[in-house]
Amino acid sequence: MTASAHDDPAPHPHATAEEVEAALKDTKLAQVLYHDWEAETYDEKWSISYDERCIDYARGRFDAVAGDQPLPYERALELGCGTGFFLLNLMQGGVAKTGSVTDLSPGMVKVALRNAEGLGLSVDGRVADAETIPYEDDTFDLVVGHAVLHHIPDVEQSLREVLRVLKPGGRFVFAGEPTTIGNFYARWLGRATWEVTTRVTKLPFLADWRRPQAELDESSRAAALEAVVDLHTFDPGDLEKIAKSAGAEQVHAATEEFAAALLGWPVRTFEAAVPPEKLGWGWGRFAFTGWKTLSWVDEKVLRHVVPRGFFYNVMITGVKPGN
Template sequence: MSTDPAPQPHATAEQVEAARHDPKLANVLYHDWEAGSYDDKWSISYDERCISYAADRFRYVAGDADWPYGRALELGCGTGFFLLNLMQAGLAKQGSVTDLSPGMVQAALRNAERLGLDVDGRVADAEHIPYDDGSFDVVVGHAVLHHIPDVEGALREVLRVLKPGGRFVFAGEPTKIGDFYARRLGALTWKAATTVTKLPPLQGWRRPQAELDESSRAAALEAVVDQHIFDPADLEAIARRAGAADVRAATEEFTAAMLGWPVRTFEAAVPPGKLGMRWAMFAYRSWQRLSWVDRNVLSRVVPRGWFYNALVTGTKPAR
């Protein structure tokens, strides 16, 4: 019988106030609240679109010479997006997931069961991974390192649970410069969208702005859960200090992020379903085209620190 704590999707006012000064508690409460709607919010799926996305992120920074791996772990799994799609792409046949949020672990395990994947899961702090030394051939994570207070300590734990020669790959981490322009583009888009939709002819395009109540207080912790933004060189240095070998950081999404953040913000500002499938395909294909330009053209001339997403890989030194 599992000894993992139960999810807390409806935080109390006292818990939210305490979480403002405790980043780990903030991440638990916020992500427990988001677990049920997270896939919809970020347009996450477990079909060819996201399978290709996950596999491409892994191969972009680490290649695929060692595929398939034996046993894989996802750190800070969320709903399982990265590992489950990588497993469907052939990364590994057996996997484990961990997250500080019980709600996210439950969601990831439900998704794995629905997909027929061999995955177990534990509620766990990334700085204290509850698996034995040398348990995994590969450890992955997506948009997780920036939530962890002690990134170097977490990477030391990753190296501990890896077998000698095993690899880690973390993707989806915000860069310092990328976070600067993405947040400002998002804020400008939100202000423009919510202002224009106040006009009487456009009020049908305005999403109702609900007051926070006992069922959604944790939403206020969104500004607390992010702990870091990274410079790619600093991210490499952190991984090396943790003891990793063959460390490499890469970046992606420059013009694609300048499109993607306004698009996501606009979608959040209008009623669900209002934009339809034609909009969704336009946004996705435009992002794909700009991502190709970023990776194949602009990466040759634009400094890597200007791109929005950072990825990092390394290996555990062989004995």
């Protein structure tokens, strides 16, 4: 079911240069413009799917910090849902029965609800600010989010809101947040890959590997907004302190992706810089198999010797007191 009773704003997928300029000084406007811009192509850009591959990925992130919980939760909320990747795949993986999605971007809510409908999942949605969640106290058994906390100006206030809408004893799980050290090397690798790829594909014999200049220019404008919407990076210990200060109990953070991130960021950037038809099944298999293999190395070997702050992604969970 959709939130048709609510008067949510319509998506705005094509920002003008003037709007982009204004958004550089207004982070919440930037959030809306950037994510509305990305909504219809976001799943393709990030290789998001709603099949076994991403169901296993989402469930793996959940189990990494909140394993051994009785499942399924009755009702779950995804904060900053994007296209619904995390919640919809968790629901398919048996974590929750019904769900609600919220995002500051109308375009993302629209796509998330469309994806839920296509999967036959019971999900409603609202356009909403994560610092003022539009649901009553004690509504949800579980709140989840993926790559959302680093977009929120006041993370502690948002976590207070999360705890407010959770039932006593309810749990939150946030994954996919950038660590401070991980973000440094990931951004450096991304910029270097983009620069090399766009320069090399100017050579005449590689011209058919170059995206049209208009698409590259649009990507550059989107990247300018991305620099505005990515507000935070996190030290895992500091993120735990923020969650505890917000009022959560049983707080625990874990990190993942070190070697996998060193491959993943150049791969994703290269995919964004060249025409998609140039990258066939073989490339996709290489990218996924390489990431999976290096993730195994991270989990089985490197996490025992590399400090957790050096890994790219941090996940955190906590519980609302009172049960």
